[in-house]
Amino acid sequence: MTTIKDVAKYAEVSVATVSRVLNKKGYVSKDAEVAVLKAIKDLNYKPNSVARSLYHKTSKMIGLLIPDISNPFFPELARAVEDVALTYGYTVVICNTDEDKRKEQQYVDALKQKYIDGLILSTNQLSIDDYKSLHVPLVALDRSISDSVPIVTANNFIGAQQATEYLIDNGSTFLAHLRGPVGVKTADQRYKGFKEVVEKKGIAHVVVESEFNIHHAKKTALDLFERYPSIDAIFASSDIMAAGVMKAAKQMGKEVPTDVQLIGFDGIPLGEMLTPSLSTVIQPIYDMGAISTRLLIKQIEKQPLETLHYELETELNIRETTRSEQYE
Amino acid sequence: MTTIKDVAKYAEVSVATVSRVLNKKGYVSKDAEVAVLKAIKDLNYKPNSVARSLYHKTSKMIGLLIPDISNPFFPELARAVEDVALTYGYTVVICNTDEDKRKEQQYVDALKQKYIDGLILSTNQLSIDDYKSLHVPLVALDRSISDSVPIVTANNFIGAQQATEYLIDNGSTFLAHLRGPVGVKTADQRYKGFKEVVEKKGIAHVVVESEFNIHHAKKTALDLFERYPSIDAIFASSDIMAAGVMKAAKQMGKEVPTDVQLIGFDGIPLGEMLTPSLSTVIQPIYDMGAISTRLLIKQIEKQPLETLHYELETELNIRETTRSEQYE
DNA sequence: CTGAAAGCGCTTACAG
DNA sequence: CTGAAAGCGCTTACAG
Numbered sequence: 001m002t003t004i005k006d007v008a009k010y011a012e013v014s015v016a017t018v019s020r021v022l023n024k025k026g027y028v029s030k031d032a033e034v035a036v037l038k039a040i041k042d043l044n045y046k047p048n049s050v051a052r053s054l055y056h057k058t059s060k061m062i063g064l065l066i067p068d069i070s071n072p073f074f075p076e077l078a079r080a081v082e083d084v085a086l087t088y089g090y091t092v093v094i095c096n097t098d099e100d101k102r103k104e105q106q107y108v109d110a111l112k113q114k115y116i117d118g119l120i121l122s123t124n125q126l127s128i129d130d131y132k133s134l135h136v137p138l139v140a141l142d143r144s145i146s147d148s149v150p151i152v153t154a155n156n157f158i159g160a161q162q163a164t165e166y167l168i169d170n171g172s173t174f175l176a177h178l179r180g181p182v183g184v185k186t187a188d189q190r191y192k193g194f195k196e197v198v199e200k201k202g203i204a205h206v207v208v209e210s211e212f213n214i215h216h217a218k219k220t221a222l223d224l225f226e227r228y229p230s231i232d233a234i235f236a237s238s239d240i241m242a243a244g245v246m247k248a249a250k251q252m253g254k255e256v257p258t259d260v261q262l263i264g265f266d267g268i269p270l271g272e273m274l275t276p277s278l279s280t281v282i283q284p285i286y287d288m289g290a291i292s293t294r295l296l297i298k299q300i301e302k303q304p305l306e307t308l309h310y311e312l313e314t315e316l317n318i319r320e321t322t323r324s325e326q327y328e
Numbered sequence: 329m330t331t332i333k334d335v336a337k338y339a340e341v342s343v344a345t346v347s348r349v350l351n352k353k354g355y356v357s358k359d360a361e362v363a364v365l366k367a368i369k370d371l372n373y374k375p376n377s378v379a380r381s382l383y384h385k386t387s388k389m390i391g392l393l394i395p396d397i398s399n400p401f402f403p404e405l406a407r408a409v410e411d412v413a414l415t416y417g418y419t420v421v422i423c424n425t426d427e428d429k430r431k432e433q434q435y436v437d438a439l440k441q442k443y444i445d446g447l448i449l450s451t452n453q454l455s456i457d458d459y460k461s462l463h464v465p466l467v468a469l470d471r472s473i474s475d476s477v478p479i480v481t482a483n484n485f486i487g488a489q490q491a492t493e494y495l496i497d498n499g500s501t502f503l504a505h506l507r508g509p510v511g512v513k514t515a516d517q518r519y520k521g522f523k524e525v526v527e528k529k530g531i532a533h534v535v536v537e538s539e540f541n542i543h544h545a546k547k548t549a550l551d552l553f554e555r556y557p558s559i560d561a562i563f564a565s566s567d568i569m570a571a572g573v574m575k576a577a578k579q580m581g582k583e584v585p586t587d588v589q590l591i592g593f594d595g596i597p598l599g600e601m602l603t604p605s606l607s608t609v610i611q612p613i614y615d616m617g618a619i620s621t622r623l624l625i626k627q628i629e630k631q632p633l634e635t636l637h638y639e640l641e642t643e644l645n646i647r648e649t650t651r652s653e654q655y656e
Numbered sequence: 657c658t659g660a661a662a663g664c665g666c667t668t669a670c671a672g
Numbered sequence: 673c674t675g676a677a678a679g680c681g682c683t684t685a686c687a688g
Contacts (some may be wrong), residue, residue: 004667116363275602383684
């Protein structure tokens with residue numbers, strides 16, 4: 001590889017001068033600049049980032065800690081992070097933590113040793129102090145870490161309200177909510193949104209808890225249909241759960257949306273692939289990733305943040321698992 | 329951050345000695361070793377990887393070049409790469425190239441400057457020389473780059489044969505194949521497998537080309553059903569295409585699998601989420617990623633490779649979009 | 657067995 | 673405006 005020394009020799013100047021034109025810093029005569037630029041071009045010189053890192057104690061790399069990239073919520077998020085990072089000249093290191101404390105610590109240590117410039121956290125098994133020990137900017141994505149860490153989420157509460165209202169406005173009178181695990185913030189918010197609407201409107205309802213996977217959701221829905229055959233609408237806390245509900249409905253001989261209306265949550269590509277395609281509350285996943293990354297880079301570059309909590313709006317996307325009596 | 333100097337001072341030895349115990353290299357007296365180990369522990373010292381990188385011209389990082397992580401084929405692959413990398417102490421930098429030459433070049437340059445140790449290529453817009461200019465080991469994943477680069481693929485040809493045979497053995501007499509774009513190696517192989525079986529058995533068939541996305545597949549299938557209403561089985565070149573076929577079938581009032589049997593290809597999680605769940609040819613995606621990574625690390629660590637072409641077996645996974653007359 | 661020194665490729669005060 | 677020198681944190685011949 002050609003180094004700054006080679007360039008200096010070729011341009012007949014010192015390495016300091018080469019460095020100056022490289023960084024557009026300090027005085028350089030026109031002649032010297034031209035010679036250096038020519039040398040850089042002729043030798044196809046690219047400055048070595050590792051050497052730069054060592055001096056500056058930065059790396060132009062950011063870390064993305066997520067539970068598992070193969071969970072369909074995360075690819076689009078990761079994609080957004082990577083896109084924005086690339087725009088600003090950053091590279092992203094991806095870390096699947098499986099919500100495992102030990103793995104997370106291992107990553108945090110490794111990243112620290114590499115002078116990572118910042119961290120996006122979609123997982124939080126460690127304490128805030130562990131993250132802070134990195135002494136780099138942080139952003140929490142769809143998780144709350146601490147009041148001092150900027151956070152980006154969707155408005156789960158309002159999204160759930162919209163879905164619930166839609167089901168009721170379309171004539172359903174006995175709603176069920178498949179909620180996610182208690183204690184998971186997003187699941188709690190969606191539950192609250194559902195609850196508030198059915199209670200305010202005095203609509204019969206039942207809430208059951210499920211894990212965020214298709215098998216458990218199917219089982220839970222099967223049980224639900226068994227116990228309450230007259231349920232005529234289900235609001236599921238995720239699209240994957242909704243896919244499970246569809247399987248259960250089919251098995252019980254219930255037609256969606258004729259017998260039971262169904263709305264999911266997330267807006268992952270899966271929804272569109274299902275038949276009938278899934279009505280759902282879309283979270284702006286890409287935007288959430290993109291905004292998080294911009295927030296992180298702003299901090300890295302010492303720019304002021306306007307606010308510490310970005311709450312993005314969801315959008316109710318009506319596809320084929322709901323009836324559309326409103327428009328008939 | 330505490331450095332090797334701090335450790336040396338604390339242990340009352342030179343930095344050279346600390347380095348020796350760190351790397352278990354060269355002679356160190358028992359006394360010195362004990363003192364250093366204690367210092368490391370007391371100070372919670374972690375050697376700085378950037379400084380090491382600069383000296384060794386390696387980084388303990390590998391690059392993963394893929395078209396787009398939000399394409400559902402890649403998350404599991406990326407997950408496997410990351411898992412294996414972590415085991416061997418490597419970190420992975422993820423690069424979405426969108427099959428765009430310029431972006432790929434941008435990444436290759438950035439990775440070179442970071443002393444990346446190796447590259448896994450699931451995309452190949454550049455010429456082999458561009459990749460070789462990195463002077464690091466390479467592995468091609470599901471793409472062929474050059475004869476000199478080890479390659480990992482699934483046996484698309486045999487997988488396609490198995491699917492086709494199954495459809496015929498289950499009583500279908502007029503098969504259609506939704507093939508992927510001509511020129512895409514995997515699509516070509518699947519097509520060849522299909523073709524060989526139908527021709528050998530003298531079965532009526534029709535082949536149409538589609539893109540690897542649901543909308544185009546649906547449109548193509550709709551058109552196909554229109555032109556050939558008696559088609560009673562479809563082999564789709566990907567699971568996503570198969571999801572499109574299911575939508576088309578529904579729209580045309582055809583029941584799957586009663587009227588039309590359907591088999592996809594890939595084995596992505598989507599298949600299981602569909603109702604009825606999709607029969608498909610499973611590629612061992614995780615294994616492909618894991619093996620690629622091991623191959624890469626073997627090369628990085630200068631170990632000999634047994635073979636340059638790993639072709640993994642596919643597995644026919646019969647779920648609900650096929651009939652099972654064989655067992656009746 | 658151990659330490660002083662040079663070097664990895666860069667950057668930036670400092671002196672001129 | 674420019675170059676020599678020190679330093680980022682480590683590793684490894686070299687001399688002792």
